Amino acid sequence: MALASTTLPTKTGLSLWCPTSPSLARRFPARFSPIGSRIASRGLVTASFANENREFVIVGGGNAAGYAARTFVDNGMADGRLCIVTKEAYAPYERPALTKAYLFPPEKKPARLPGFHTCVGGSGERQTPDWYKEKGIEVIYEDPVTGADFEKQTLTTNKGNLLKYGSLIIATGCTASRFPDKIGGNLPGVHYIREVADADSLISSLGKSKKVVIVGGGYIGMEVAAAAVAWNLDTTIVFPEDQLLQRLFTPSLAQKYEELYRQNGVKFVKGASINNLEAGSDGRVSAVKLADGSTIEADTVVIGIGAKPAIGPFETLAMNKSIGGIQVDGLFRTSTPGIFAIGDVAAFPLKIYDRITRVEHVDHARRSAQHCVKSLLTAHTDTYDYLPYFYSRVFEYEGSPRKVWWQFFGDNVGETVEVGNFDPKIATFWIDSGRLKGVLVESGSPEEFQLLPKLARSQPIVDKAKLASASSVEEALEIAQAALQS
16 A cells, blocks of 8 residues: 655654554554654665654564564565664574574584574565664664553663654563572573573583473473483473373374484473472582472473563553453554554454464464554554464484474364374374364475465364374375365
8 A cells, every 4th residue: 555644844854754644544643743863865764763752663572573574664664663672682583493403502503693583484584683774673672661651652661761652562472481589490500491692591501511401391391302412411301291292282192202202312200390499519400309309410400381471561551361461453453542462472362263362473473463564554454363373393403313393283172183103204183073173294295284274274074084094194184185175
């Protein structure tokens, strides 16, 4: 959509940008006049602002912020208008790398910045710090937002900066759930992973470690354990459930993955609760003490027990108390005009399953950012229609006897059908009331992975018995694909 705008001179010699497009005017409060620093004679806009006013401000520097920035650029609305405020020292990057290739030892060719800045994970341009400068986007690094006045439309940062916004996008993500200090949660050698600095600290420990204990049997636990194997470390995973990744894996599937990890030397302590983390004579963590009184020696402990929305100074916005996060509608608008929330921190309507949810995943971070910004800048009013998607990639370092990559689309409800023996691949189908609701495939081909979202979104009626009788994953997927046309 073409942008109609009027530029008015001001006493300061700057430009007063006034949106006259009806769809844009609706989104900017009348009391705010967004001002940007312009070099009028050459038609250029600087990447820093001459005053406290910003037309668009994104709080947070993770995946969602990077993809939102690209969408602003694609719509010609970034240059001199957009500001990103982040607590990190780095431009937005593809955060999943931190528990995967970033943790590989030096000889295994680990991932490093600038290699995984957004938006390389979404097959886009690598947005280095210079990219933001070239696009006229102001990025304020290492200065988290600590206060917000929604009536005055201002933000206060830790360093005392005052930012006035026209539209605000909250993309603060999540913070890692932590053990309390009183049980050793902050002992030297205890690690949590959310940012590059966290991963760097863990790598430093792994280089000196002999025994690693990972608390948590979810994504973080599985991925960090696989990386620890690459360092040839004594590795143990401890978790309270009776299987890995209980919220997604079936017991049968979990058993197969556990056996793969055991083959790589990883030990499991299942159904266990942590009493406390013990310190050695040097003050560093030395053991994990379980509720039954037993201990597991460790010189490095990684806590991966989930995360919680990073609400920070935005707690006065409407929250979803049941699932956490800031409540938004299908365009990611909060109940406060001019304020949006995207990514992990947003509780949004999941249209396909008619429920409110919050998704902590890079795919949702990317898509929610793009949808929100398109809705903000254009006449785009379609409700966000997200299909849940999860994946993991482990043991992908050089020399690994088997590289693992699985993808899941849909909803893991109903009965399950498992096809394949995990060597070389396996598939699990979730069927509810005769309809295919979700599907997971391990070690699929590109064509097979491309089929999964089509199946999950279409939810075809499938013959469970026929699917169960398939002799291979390939045959099972052919049966499911045929159901799409019936």
